[in-house]
Amino acid sequence: MGRYDLLICDIDGCLAPETSEPMNIEKLSLIADHNRRAIARQDRPIITLCSGRPIPFVETLCRVLQNTTVPCVAENGVWLYDPSNNGYAMDESIGPDEVKIVHAAEQRMMELYHEHGVRIQPGKSASLSLYHPDPNYLESIAPAVEKEFHSQGWPLRVSLTLFYINCDFSQISKATGIRRLLSQTGIDPHRTAGIGDTSSDLGIAEVVETFGCPSNAIASVKAAADFISEHEQIDGVLDFIQYLESN
Numbered sequence: 091m092g093r094y095d096l097l098i099c100d101i102d103g104c105l106a107p108e109t110s111e112p113m114n115i116e117k118l119s120l121i122a123d124h125n126r127r128a129i130a131r132q133d134r135p136i137i138t139l140c141s142g143r144p145i146p147f148v149e150t151l152c153r154v155l156q157n158t159t160v161p162c163v164a165e166n167g168v169w170l171y172d173p174s175n176n177g178y179a180m181d182e183s184i185g186p187d188e189v190k191i192v193h194a195a196e197q198r199m200m201e202l203y204h205e206h207g208v209r210i211q212p213g214k215s216a217s218l219s220l221y222h223p224d225p226n227y228l229e230s231i232a233p234a235v236e237k238e239f240h241s242q243g244w245p246l247r248v249s250l251t252l253f254y255i256n257c258d259f260s261q262i263s264k265a266t267g268i269r270r271l272l273s274q275t276g277i278d279p280h281r282t283a284g285i286g287d288t289s290s291d292l293g294i295a296e297v298v299e300t301f302g303c304p305s306n307a308i309a310s311v312k313a314a315a316d317f318i319s320e321h322e323q324i325d326g327v328l329d330f331i332q333y334l335e336s337n
């Protein structure tokens with residue numbers, strides 16, 4: 091038995107590019123092989139996912155990566171997807187009023203920014219993500235988005251990835267999603283590791299025992315990391331797996 095039961099992995103900027111570039115299936119298959127061995131022999135951490143992406147995207151990658159046992163966190167903590175029983179569990183704080191707020195926020199964001207090329211990422215249930223191809227444009231509007239939510243009385247937290255502004259209910263985060271995952275599975279947080287690259291991944295760092303990041307991580311994530319890979323994205327994840335196995 092190794093030191094870790096679980097490695098919780100962000101997707102965009104870690105396992106896959108955040109752009110629409112093809113994923114590296116040869117390297118993903120190394121992760122899938124790792125998971126097959128982890129589940130069969132229980133001698134290394136199972137790799138599960140923790141992402142801001144909508145649940146169908148996370149479910150797909152979970153299945154590609156041969157994780158058949160441990161839930162994944164989707165939509166920045168809104169959802170747990172459980173591959174062992176095809177279960178979908180939403181955070182209990184989300185009710186009809188929260189869903190109404192998300193719909194109102196989507197409508198307001200489109201009134202303000204659709205003409206500037208902003209689009210809402212399809213498929214989210216209880217949060218919204220604004221997409222624009224220019225990261226500088228997103229950065230320029232993020233404070234105004236935050237101000238608008240505040241003035242409407244909508245409790246939505248605003249955070250940036252490269253091509254998205256994520257707007258999530260303030261009581262929900264990757265940290266709350268991971269805590270639900272751990273309490274559901276009984277996995278000890280001291281036997282977990284995690285990896286991520288942007289600000290929402292600080293929620294992963296908050297809960298896991300050992301946190302790593304690829305070289306493309308933002309400065310605040312690097313500052314929170316126990317291990318910073320010299321390699322980008324999935325090469326950084328593979329590097330972190332080696333580090334965990336040798337430490």
Ligand SMILES: [Mg+2]
Binds near residue numbers: 101102103104251286
């Ligand atoms: Mg990321």
